[in-house]
Amino acid sequence: MSTATASKQECIQNCQECQTTCANKLTSHCLVEGGKHVEQTHVKLMLDCIAACSACVDFMSRNSDHHAQYCQACAEICKACADSCEKVGGMDECVECCRKCHESCSAMAA
Template sequence: MHQMSQDMQRCIDACLRCYQACLGDAMTHCLETGGKHVEPKHFRLMLACAEICRTSAHFMLMNSEHHKHLCRECAEICDECARNCEQLGEMQACVDACRRCAEECRKMAA
């Protein structure tokens, strides 16, 4: 059985938490709040962030050599999502999850 490094496991966990935070906030908080929270650019960014986080976690779980490329892109998208959610306000859990994921993904991409 493949033994995963602690660094990779931390990154997987951060990615999955971010996936849950972004998708959950998009489908509950944003849809229920409306206004700027459901503007296409913001809503698409949240869904893109959730998806890249999920995909990055899957690639690491598969032990794919391509996970580094995905983690690099994931970090960029998470940074953008964190900034955007912070600007809108009332989304601190998403902001925190995105920042933590970006930090872990940058380490994994190095």
């Protein structure tokens, strides 16, 4: 397996983990906690992150020539989501997976 293929596989896995973790945290933690966890800006960022990760998985899985553009957008969204989750607090799992996804998507976009 080439380094590029290995990197793409790792990025796909990171995006899938981020998508699943954020969706789970949003529904099982944020909606239960309420308050700043359900503020519009935070919830929208989490939904954007979930959607961006899903799109990246789709584009990379089918070896689209346009996956780098999606990875660039996903990297930016994941960074913003990680920052928001960190600010809200109690969301370390989301912060960690979003930062990991940001790093791998940034590498794919380069």
